[in-house]
Amino acid sequence: MYSEQQRTDEPADGSVHFSVLGPLEVLRDGVDYAPSAPKVLALLAVLVMRPGKMVHIDTLIRELWSDNPPRTVRTTLHTYVYHLRRCIMQNDLAEDAEKLLATKQSGYTFNIDPSQVDTHRFVRLQQLGYERQAAGDHAGAADACRAALDLWSGPPLANIHCGPVLSAYRTELLELRRSVLHLRIEAEIVSGRHRELIGELRSLTTGSPLDEALHGQLMRALGRSGRRSDAMAVYRMLRTRLAGELGVEPCDDLQSLHRELISEGDHR
Template sequence: MYSELPPTEAPDDGGVRFTVLGPLEVLRAGVDYAPTTPKVLQLLAVLVMRPGKMVHIDTLIQELWSYNPPRTVRTTLHTYVYHLRRCIDQNGLAADGEQLLATKQSGYTFYIDPSQVDTHRFFRLQQLGHEHQDAGNHAAAADAYRAALDLWSGPPLANVHCGPILSAYRTELLEQRRSVLHLRIEAEIVSGKHRELIGELRSLATGSPLDEALHGQLMRVLGRSGRRSDAMAVYRRLRSRLAGELGVEPCDDLQLLHRELISEGDHH
């Protein structure tokens, strides 16, 4: 179904894959070999975040100890790197742990290919969705976006204690997921699925009570399914919540949508 994605020119990676969109896992043949020591797992997460690129030692120190590193910080970091290499060697995840996780002058490089990390496929499918959407092929766009969302198994790096660097990365990934979800629903609305989306959008709007984009989508699918009064009720609830919690009015798009629903009623 996604033959538009060319096969990735993967190096000889021994079939090892890394998941970030959920718990951090190091998978080979369905078995997870991720280290269990929290700090070693955290170190691995930062390296996987920048596959094949040098990660500066200061970045690792900032992530692992925030702004309060121990006096023996470099020695401790070397120990964690040693444990990670041992995990790689003992589980046969690479021919040589020291070549895979190489020491550089000012940091470390984890020589994995970006295609070994699930985020790579997520962003490729997101891009494919954009291309289909630009070409006006909304059903194919929705399929690509749905495939991107299917890669998620939970909150990103769910099993990792995140310091400042990983917390920012996690926030960025969640924002990307929210954007793809919005685009998927948008593509489905444009391709004529209204009634099918009502339940999902109601539940999403309940979970994000101040998300105006989601409420706008819910209003539109209700309106197009002949449920104008329900759509207007959604608007009223959101409006009073925004006023009560943030002291603001709904955005212009939503106000326009609301006016359109009112005028449709006047025309009937």
């Protein structure tokens, strides 16, 4: 069951884990020990992004200062590393702060296990969702995806002013979330929960007016609910918007779905 998989990945009581699917938090027993200084927090985010792997010093400099580093950039970076280690030590987050945040010849390694980061649990549940969908267990796939989405508390790294490195990472996370959302909705449509999805899909398409995949799912949910005319109205509205804003027609999948709706009407 997905719940068993989720419990396997969750940190034990008293251990430290890191949340990036929302504000960056350093959590132990429900208390957040993340540093408050913006640059130190951004430094931590880049290190958490690559748990247990060396992050090159140039990557850290690019994130913290983009193309305008100070003359004393390496000294300043060492100071931020010192403050992060001090935060670790003062809050008793590790037995040895220098072993947890280890200095390497060309960068730093944050020696945490990937399972201590909420993205690890998110990806595991995402994979479980795809496996269950492929096996025909659509309700189980929806459950796994729902558990993955429940890990999110807001936009990723919401409390950080992201530079180029973290901005790219945040974009990647948002795309992963979007794929899991689409999979969850697809699994629920196939498992027969199409009527319950209509309100949510209308809200989602309003927020993403050019997302053709979401509009296609709304059309299918409406069509399966006996609301063929509403489904076709969704197609017409999207087609008008795509033509007006982008100068393109709906994708082939949507055009095929539209033809299917017309054909169903002709055969009634």
